[in-house]
Amino acid sequence: MSIEVEGLSKTYGQQKAVDNISFKAVPGKILGFLGPNGAGKSTTMRMLTGYLQPTAGKASLGKFDTQLQSLEMRRILGYLPENTPLYTDMYVKEFLNFVANTYQLSQVESKVKDVIARVGLGAEQHKKIVMLSKGYKQRVGLAQAIIHDPEILIFDEPTTGLDPNQLTDIRELIKSLGKNKTIVLSTHIMQEVEALCDQVVIINKGKIVADSSLGGLKEKHQTDSLEDIFRSLTN
Amino acid sequence: MYAVFKRELFSLLNSLMAYITIGVFLLVSGLLLWFFPDTSILEYGYAELNGFFSLTPFLFMFLIPAITMRSFAEERREGTYILLASRPLTEWQIILGKYFACLTLILFALLPTLLYYYAITQLGMPKGNIDGGAVAGSYIGLLLLGSAFAAIGIFASSITKNQVIAFAVAVFLSFIAYSGFDALSKIFAFDKLEDVFAWLSINEHFLSMSRGVLDTRDLVYFSTFILLFLGSTRLVIGGRKW
Numbered sequence: 456m457s458i459e460v461e462g463l464s465k466t467y468g469q470q471k472a473v474d475n476i477s478f479k480a481v482p483g484k485i486l487g488f489l490g491p492n493g494a495g496k497s498t499t500m501r502m503l504t505g506y507l508q509p510t511a512g513k514a515s516l517g518k519f520d521t522q523l524q525s526l527e528m529r530r531i532l533g534y535l536p537e538n539t540p541l542y543t544d545m546y547v548k549e550f551l552n553f554v555a556n557t558y559q560l561s562q563v564e565s566k567v568k569d570v571i572a573r574v575g576l577g578a579e580q581h582k583k584i585v586m587l588s589k590g591y592k593q594r595v596g597l598a599q600a601i602i603h604d605p606e607i608l609i610f611d612e613p614t615t616g617l618d619p620n621q622l623t624d625i626r627e628l629i630k631s632l633g634k635n636k637t638i639v640l641s642t643h644i645m646q647e648v649e650a651l652c653d654q655v656v657i658i659n660k661g662k663i664v665a666d667s668s669l670g671g672l673k674e675k676h677q678t679d680s681l682e683d684i685f686r687s688l689t690n
Numbered sequence: 691m692y693a694v695f696k697r698e699l700f701s702l703l704n705s706l707m708a709y710i711t712i713g714v715f716l717l718v719s720g721l722l723l724w725f726f727p728d729t730s731i732l733e734y735g736y737a738e739l740n741g742f743f744s745l746t747p748f749l750f751m752f753l754i755p756a757i758t759m760r761s762f763a764e765e766r767r768e769g770t771y772i773l774l775a776s777r778p779l780t781e782w783q784i785i786l787g788k789y790f791a792c793l794t795l796i797l798f799a800l801l802p803t804l805l806y807y808y809a810i811t812q813l814g815m816p817k818g819n820i821d822g823g824a825v826a827g828s829y830i831g832l833l834l835l836g837s838a839f840a841a842i843g844i845f846a847s848s849i850t851k852n853q854v855i856a857f858a859v860a861v862f863l864s865f866i867a868y869s870g871f872d873a874l875s876k877i878f879a880f881d882k883l884e885d886v887f888a889w890l891s892i893n894e895h896f897l898s899m900s901r902g903v904l905d906t907r908d909l910v911y912f913s914t915f916i917l918l919f920l921g922s923t924r925l926v927i928g929g930r931k932w
Contacts, residue, residue: 501772504772504775504776505775505776506772506775506776526778526780527778529776529777529778530778532776534772534776536769536772536773536776538769540768540769540770540772540773541770541773542697542701542770542773543768544701544704544705545697545700545701549700553693553696553697554773554777556692556693556696557693557694557774557777557778557779558777558778559693599773
């Protein structure tokens with residue numbers, strides 16, 4: 456199942472946060488969604504999840520339109536929001552149980568157990584979320600996004616604030632998920648794009664300034680440094 | 691909806707707030723009904739609970755906003771609402787899940803007061819000499835009044851990030867709905883508006899129920915009232931300016 460975005464726009468008052476963008480993400484190829492702060496990355500992602508209504512244009516996840524078939528669409532979507540908001544007064548297991556129940560999954564117990572093992576939360580699973588370090592909170596965030604085994608994953612800056620060890624773990628996890636799922640992730644870390652992404656979309660001031668494969672982008676700009684490309688496109 | 695309801699109820703029961711508000715409610719109503727001479731049933735000498743039923747709406751006016759104030763305001767502040775919004779849950783499921791969790795807590799607060807009823811039936815002369823119908827009607831009235839206040843509280847919580855503002859707005863709106871319209875109907879006595887304001891007042895319908903008569907007009911009033919506020923909540927949540 457793929458993500459298709461067609462002419463999506465979002466206007467706040469006079470300001471165009473996202474201006475007529477179109478792109479496509481397909482299974483098996485992780486799409487890196489880049490852009491400077493305030494370029495409209497999170498707004499776009501929020502529109503993809505149906506949380507925000509686009510001013511114009513449309514987006515579909517798999518065969519579901521994000522607005523017209525919002526409920527069905529949300530069943531196949533896993534989303535990690537920016538800054539990883541969590542119910543910090545809950546215990547890790549309790550929270551994941553709650554998330555599983557909102558999808559009315561069967562065999563909740565075993566699914567929670569699986570996902571805890573998968574994201575490496577084993578040692579912390581009996582703690583309250585508020586007690587966890589940033590890295591472990593991030594893992595809980597990932598766990599709540601993948602517990603229902605969704606076909607489409609949207610990660611809004613999944614690796615901010617992680618130490619190098621945690622970074623490697625989380626990247627490995629995302630990479631393994633990306634083998635057969637459609638993933639869009641936003642990040643500011645260029646090494647991460649190199650390590651994870653097959654396709655790159657760069658937006659600046661709400662408009663798409665680049666959309667190609669990672670290799671294609673480097674070829675076009677005749678440089679190996681993604682950072683240079685990013686700076687030349689968004690400055 | 692059940693998942694949201696369960697989470698809300700657990701999180702209410704996990705917070706000290708719920709126990710403090712319920713505890714204060716039971717303490718204050720107990721003190722006023724049994725110990726303070728001015729309002730004590732024992733001093734009053736009649737085997738009836740009228741004092742309790744006229745006092746509780748005013749306690750509810752503070753107790754219920756304290757229970758409901760966090761429901762949406764906290765989600766807004768912490769940015770966690772998006773966790774619910776990206777699940778296959780409709781807005782109504784989210785609102786009703788939270789609403790019923792608050793109602794359950796109100797029920798928990800009311801249940802122990804059945805002890806007062808038992809005490810009075812035992813103290814009556816002869817034993818058991820109490821108007822059971824009126825008490826039952828009053829309890830149903832209290833529950834409906836609580837449901838109406840809870841709907842106000844949920845709405846107040848949806849319009850702000852700040853729990854204190856949510857609390858204050860809910861207390862104010864509950865007060866207007868309970869006493870304000872009553873007062874207005876008295877100001878406009880001998881006027882056509884008198885009936886309109888009297889009909890709008892929660893107190894009017896609550897009194898009518900506490901006579902022990904379940905009138906469909908009162909039930910319609912309370913359901914409309916609750917739907918109006920939960921519907922407004924739906925509009926605020928759906929607008930999603932946050």
